[in-house]
Amino acid sequence: MQFNLVSKDPKSAARAGEITTDHGKINTPIFMPVGTAGSVKGLHIHDVKTDVNAEIILGNTYHLYLRPGLDILHQVGGLHKFNGWDRPILTDSGGYQVYSLADRRKLTREGVVFQSHIDGSKHQFTPERVMDIERTIGADIIMAFDECTPYPCDYKYAASSLDITHHWLDRCVEQVKNTEPQYGYNQALFPIVQGSTYRDLRVKSAEYIASKGADGNAIGGLSVGEPHEDMYEMTDLVCRILPDDKPRYLMGVGTPANILESIALGVDMFDCVMPTRNGRNGQLFTSEGIINIKNEKWKDDFSPIDPNGASMVDQVYSKAYLRHLIVSKEILGAMIASQHNLAFYLWLVRQAREHIISGDFASWKNVMAAKVNNRL
């Protein structure tokens, strides 16, 4: 994997770049649709590619390991072959499930024992095991196994958790070094900075992660309920330490405004379930602001979902029709809303990239960040 910086914004830390993988190039800053179980919920892979114009999508190690399981993924030749997506894929390691499934797992320095949310069966995830699983899934970018700490998180816990995450990272690096990709293309390991909302822990972690010389670096443990100011403060702090010539990935972020602000701090990659999950629940993100399409006021608004929208669905369907579909719990409603939101997110990061290259990102960002936060 390679990263080339294309352009830097003179008035902020924003940059435009290009990641090259064996499955093609990724223009940064980029938003990566989340496809936890091997599918971007509600969308055909064809639409993710040609309508949303996604350049890379996510898969999840924990979920894919449980279902369909490694046998199937190995038989078919990896996730790309399985779901038909021939562009880059990134897999999260299950570190987020250490957080979100906290009441069904036991964490030790050795690893984590999960109780499956599907059938209750027990499974052990160690850094070595997770690397093996990510090898079998076959993503282009594989995430180190970490603990995403909750918020709030007391200092003592955050510090000891960080120590474990760093220890696990060493083991991930070692395991990746000692194993080969299974399908003939390369896999890049991204380590993850943790440290909750504590400056000294974040600095310590960022310095440690930077010292590993990975192809790209991630910032985790944010957007878990902390105030936005804390999230930006930590992101800023960490971005100043992580190497400039490697992509920076802010995990799990976020709202359109979060993404714009974080790009300004030097982040290159994002992922979030928000466009799909919130879309299914009737929340639309548009260039003019946020719409709760379930609200009564849209019932007779026959204008396009988003007149400036980048997706086919924006032109074809009206707000009133989409409201009807969502309110009626029609599957198509969830599909349209998800597709619209993802297309908007991808449009937004493409715009950001263009403005970084043209040199007016900072001023554009300030206007746009306010606009996308409007409640319509």
Place this chain on the structure above:
RNA sequence: GGGGAGAUACCGAAGCGGUCAAACGGGGCAGACUGUAAAUCUGUUGGCUCAGCCUUCGGAGGUUCGAAUCCUCCUCUCCCCA
């Protein structure tokens, strides 16, 4: 013509003398959702000058300290028999 059952808030449906402005569903309205245990979850849903008051359980009377709940008549629905 004869016999029986029933009418409760937007809808369905509990309640069968006080703790009932009335359970529970649905619908309506609003909110939440950030590396997806989420096509999920939460709040609210008679009115008002709102820790109190007013009007409500088909209609009109009545019994009672007190009625959605008991009695009488009326209106309307549904079922069975002829």
